[in-house]
Amino acid sequence: MTATAERLGHLPAPVARLAASPHLLDGFLKVSGLFSATTLDPLAREVVILTIATRNGCEVCVAMHTAALRGLGADDALVDALREQRPVADERLEAVRAFTLEVVTTSGAVDDDALRAFLARGHTPQNALEVVLGIGAYTMSTLANRLTRAPLDEQLAPFAWHPHVPA
Incomplete structure (x- = not known):
């Protein structure tokens, strides 16, 4: 927790709450750190995270990772689409978003067409497994x-978000 507080300049409430289980907090910090070191570029990693955060309705995670996307210089269209759970215009990043949802929806039993579509947008088999790592880390936190x-x-x-509840 000390390293997180020093890095961010404050101790985020979610981290403090996760500390009620030191094992969970340690596991999340280790796994999210591993995900941060993958070959997926920072924008692609944030697409995975925001896709999971919106799917799971985690208001805190969506706000945190909206801020992270803004820090990476992501444009409004990308951020808005992810927050609204819509396809994104960038085909490479849309492939990440769609693949993330496919992995979750199929519990990993992604069909060949979905995997080919992901790979056709410049991603690798290693990236596919790294998406799984990100799903695991951010499912845990959400x-x-x-x-x-x-x-x-x-x-x-300023980055607050509330899940859309269908009428």
Whole structure:
């Protein structure tokens, strides 16, 4: 927690809540660190994360990773599409978003066409497995944040998000 607080300048409430289980917090920090070191580029990693965060309805994660995308210089169209769970215009990043959802929807039993579509946009078989790593890391955090009812830190208020509830 100390390293996280030093890196961000504050201790995020979600991290403090995850610390109720030191094993969960340690596991998340290790796995998310491994995901950050994958061959997927930073924008592609954030697409995986925001796709999982919106799918799982984690308001805190969506706000945190909207801020991360903004820090990477992502344009409004990309951020808005991801937050609204819509396809994104960039075909390479859309392949990441669609593949992430396909992996989750099929519990990993992705058919050959879906894998070929992912690979056709410049991704590798290694990237496909790295998407699985990201899904695991951020499923862990989104579920834990929702379970602990982690509040949104005031620094993230400009990036607040609420899940769309169908009428």
